[in-house]
Amino acid sequence: MSVKHSLLALLYEKPRHGYELKTGFEELVQGMWPLNAGQVYTTLDRLERDEFVTSPGHDKKDRKLYTITNAGQEELWSWLEKPVGRSLLKDEFYFKFLCASHVSYENKQTMIRNQKETMLKDVLHLTHLKKQMVIMDNKTMKMLIEGALLHLEADLKWLDMIADV
Template identity: 50%
Template sequence: MSVKHAILALLYQRNRHGYDIKVKFERMVHGQWPLNAGQVYTTLDRLIRDGLVKPVTDSGDDRKEYQITDAGREELHRWLLMPVERYLLKDAFFFKLLCAQEIDFHQESEILSRQRASLIRNMMQLRQLRAGLDPERHRSMIYLVEGGILHLEADMKWVEMLLEEIKEE
């Protein structure tokens, strides 16, 4: 996730002050990724330095507003068009299995069973989240949740395949 680009997108809509950016960001992601206020201001400072954002005259209530520049719009458009790379063979869970094999840790089925239980919990959480989303207002979040569920289902299939292989040994 790119906080930099999220801030550019929020400023693309209209000028905002830092706290408004934080609140709108958290609302946009339905509270799933809390954003530290310090990170907002640090990122804004970098965006100003890079010419992607500029401060707007103070509104008089001690809150400085920020505005996206033409260069910021171009950067946002460039980023939106770039494909997102996935780490196809860099999987944290698989790495854990490799480490277990390195030390002759003979509880692979327990590792797999616990991972399976975790996947089930995660799927239930996402399905519960999905049930509470309004299809009209939260279409983008629904896409994200459904994609997450599909990834978890694929992981579950993989873990079950590994469990079956262990049983056959």
């Protein structure tokens, strides 16, 4: 997740001050990834240094406002167009399973069962969240949740597959 680019996306919409960016980010992700205020201001400092944002001044409450520059918009578009690489074999559970096999760990079935239980809890949580997104008519977040559910479904099938080995 790129905080830098999410702040640029929010600034593309309209000029904002730091706290507005923090709350805008949390609204964008439906509160699923809280953002530290310090991270917002550190990122804004870097964005300003790199000339991706500029400050036209302060608002009526003396809060520093930020706007996206042309260079910032180009950076945002470039990031949006670039495909995302995935570390498919660097999943922590995959590595645990690899290590357990390497040392002839005898409780691999328990390991797998515990992982499945955790994933099933995630499925329940995401299913509940998906229903909330339907009620809120948030189609984009609903699609993201559906994608996460499909990944979990595939991982659960893989756990069933390795449980038989």
